Amino acid sequence: MEGSIALLGFGEGGWGPSIASGILVTVSLALATLPLGLAVGFFVALGKQSSEPSVKLAANMYTTIFRGLPELLTLFLVYFGGQIGIQKLGQLFGYTGTIEINSFIAGMFAMGTVFSSYASEVFLSAFRAIPKGQYEGGYAIGLSNGQTMRKVILPQLIRIALPGLGNLWMILLKDTALVSAIGLADILRQTAVAARVTKHAFLFYGTACMIYLALAILSSFVIDGIDRWAAKSGVKR
Amino acid sequence: MTESLVNARTPTVLRPPAPPKGWTRSRVFGYLLVGLWIALLLGLVVYLYSAWNIELVKKYGPTYLSGLGTTITLVGSSIILGAVLSIPVVLGRLSKNRIIASIAYFYVYFFRGTPLIAQVFLIYYGVGSFSKELQSVGLWIFFREAWFCALLAFGLNTAAYQAEILRGAIRSVPLGQWEGAASLGISKSVTFRKIILPQALIVALRPYGNEVILMIKGSAIVALISVYDLMGYTKLAYSRTFDFQTYLWTAIIYLILVEILRHLWDWMERRITRHLIR
Numbered sequence: 001m002e003g004s005i006a007l008l009g010f011g012e013g014g015w016g017p018s019i020a021s022g023i024l025v026t027v028s029l030a031l032a033t034l035p036l037g038l039a040v041g042f043f044v045a046l047g048k049q050s051s052e053p054s055v056k057l058a059a060n061m062y063t064t065i066f067r068g069l070p071e072l073l074t075l076f077l078v079y080f081g082g083q084i085g086i087q088k089l090g091q092l093f094g095y096t097g098t099i100e101i102n103s104f105i106a107g108m109f110a111m112g113t114v115f116s117s118y119a120s121e122v123f124l125s126a127f128r129a130i131p132k133g134q135y136e137g138g139y140a141i142g143l144s145n146g147q148t149m150r151k152v153i154l155p156q157l158i159r160i161a162l163p164g165l166g167n168l169w170m171i172l173l174k175d176t177a178l179v180s181a182i183g184l185a186d187i188l189r190q191t192a193v194a195a196r197v198t199k200h201a202f203l204f205y206g207t208a209c210m211i212y213l214a215l216a217i218l219s220s221f222v223i224d225g226i227d228r229w230a231a232k233s234g235v236k237r
Numbered sequence: 238m239t240e241s242l243v244n245a246r247t248p249t250v251l252r253p254p255a256p257p258k259g260w261t262r263s264r265v266f267g268y269l270l271v272g273l274w275i276a277l278l279l280g281l282v283v284y285l286y287s288a289w290n291i292e293l294v295k296k297y298g299p300t301y302l303s304g305l306g307t308t309i310t311l312v313g314s315s316i317i318l319g320a321v322l323s324i325p326v327v328l329g330r331l332s333k334n335r336i337i338a339s340i341a342y343f344y345v346y347f348f349r350g351t352p353l354i355a356q357v358f359l360i361y362y363g364v365g366s367f368s369k370e371l372q373s374v375g376l377w378i379f380f381r382e383a384w385f386c387a388l389l390a391f392g393l394n395t396a397a398y399q400a401e402i403l404r405g406a407i408r409s410v411p412l413g414q415w416e417g418a419a420s421l422g423i424s425k426s427v428t429f430r431k432i433i434l435p436q437a438l439i440v441a442l443r444p445y446g447n448e449v450i451l452m453i454k455g456s457a458i459v460a461l462i463s464v465y466d467l468m469g470y471t472k473l474a475y476s477r478t479f480d481f482q483t484y485l486w487t488a489i490i491y492l493i494l495v496e497i498l499r500h501l502w503d504w505m506e507r508r509i510t511r512h513l514i515r
Contacts, residue, residue: 047270050267052263052266052267055270068454071457081481174352174353178352188358199366202359203363209355209359212351
């Protein structure tokens with residue numbers, strides 16, 4: 001028992017610092033993915049509820065493809081495919097050296113596409129929950145299309161979509177563990193290195209699970225807080 | 238006069254506005270986007286055609302098929318294992334005994350709150366590191382095989398999700414159904430089997446379908462613990478040839494698999510809810 005505390009600690013021969021840096025990488029990757037995924041997801045949802053069939057088709061194809069692919073495969077497609085694509089682009093401009101893609105950026109894009117395809121569904125059902133009268137009311141008092149969206153629809157939309165987006169955040173946090181497969185030093189990667197070196201695999205992988213669990217509990221507190229804050233501005237019933 | 242009366246009585250029916258004609262801004266945008274998709278798909282087809290290599294297909298085509306078989310058997314058996322394991326978990330979650338209920342709650346929270354890949358590593362590398370102890374109780378044969386470890390991890394994981402699906406579905410059946418059956422003198426177990434469960438399963442069908450699709454997608458990670466499923470053979474083929482089309486073919490296979498399942502589930506749902514359509 002004492003040996004395990006020393007192994008996980010921050011002292012001599014302890015793996016505490018490297019695991020802590022792994023936590024930092026995991027959290028920053030998830031936080032960096034979130035705005036990208038939310039923005040893309042929102043615009044895809046806008047496309048899906050468009051009255052123009054061609055926009056709808058394009059948006060639906062996006063979701064069908066990225067919800068049907070395994071997350072790990074999406075990650076590899078972005079990582080290896082992006083590498084080859086940039087290499088080809090470089091050759092076109094006469095650059096012949098090897099180009100390496102940053103695994104953090106690759107992870108961010110891959111997780112962002114997966115997140116946005118799920119988020120678009122959440123936003124879409126939130127859009128459908130807002131009555132048409134809200135748009136008409138906005139136009140009736142002389143707001144433009146964009147103003148109605150920004151000042152009337154969006155505040156309600158966010159409140160309705162929050163629980164669904166909270167679930168997606170939890171999924172995103174867990175999915176970031178996959179980037180350890182392309183060599184990013186996140187929680188799972190760091191604990192895997194520690195497990196290989198020290199031969200205490202159960203201890204370190206168990207620790208990794210507990211850290212993910214702690215992050216999930218922490219986020220559920222934060223999401224509850226945001227939920228309460230958003231509900232305050234809603235209609236009192 | 239009669240004419241004007243008739244006219245006054247027929248309200249003017251407003252037609253929905255006709256779709257805008259000509260090239261509106263959103264139409265141009267939409268056609269551009271669809272054009273982009275078509276160009277991408279055409280590019281994919283052209284690339285796969287130009288990169289067609291019969292040697293490659295002869296060498297790795299059969300392994301892809303056997304990998305697909307591994308994926309399907311692994312997912313199928315872990316879904317069944319999870320369904321069996323989920324029953325005691327649901328009973329625990331619905332139990333009035335607080336200790337049993339909290340154990341079941343922690344089980345569900347743990348398996349839903351941690352990444353599947355970490356669970357697989359914990360079982361394959363973590364439990365596998367106690368080889369001496371496992372040998373002495375005769376379980377080493379089981380934990381030595383990556384396939385069995387993946388099956389166990391997936392089964393435990395999906396049991397937690399399936400338990401929540403089943404619990405939500407059972408809860409969604411109104412209490413009046415229980416009371417109605419009780420007033421007819423039907424015993425509790427018969428009520429559950431013949432009245433509650435059939436109604437709950439209709440509610441649960443769609444989430445179950447989503448769970449199967451999530452498992453198929455999630456099962457790709459067994460490639461990281463050296464199980465040769467579809468993803469495993471793809472990784473092998475790519476590491477030997479550095480040919481990107483190996484990944485593209487896999488993506489197409491996974492997409493087809495998921496789309497088939499999705500349509501199958503839509504059909505099942507339509508069929509099983511026929512009596513509800515009025």
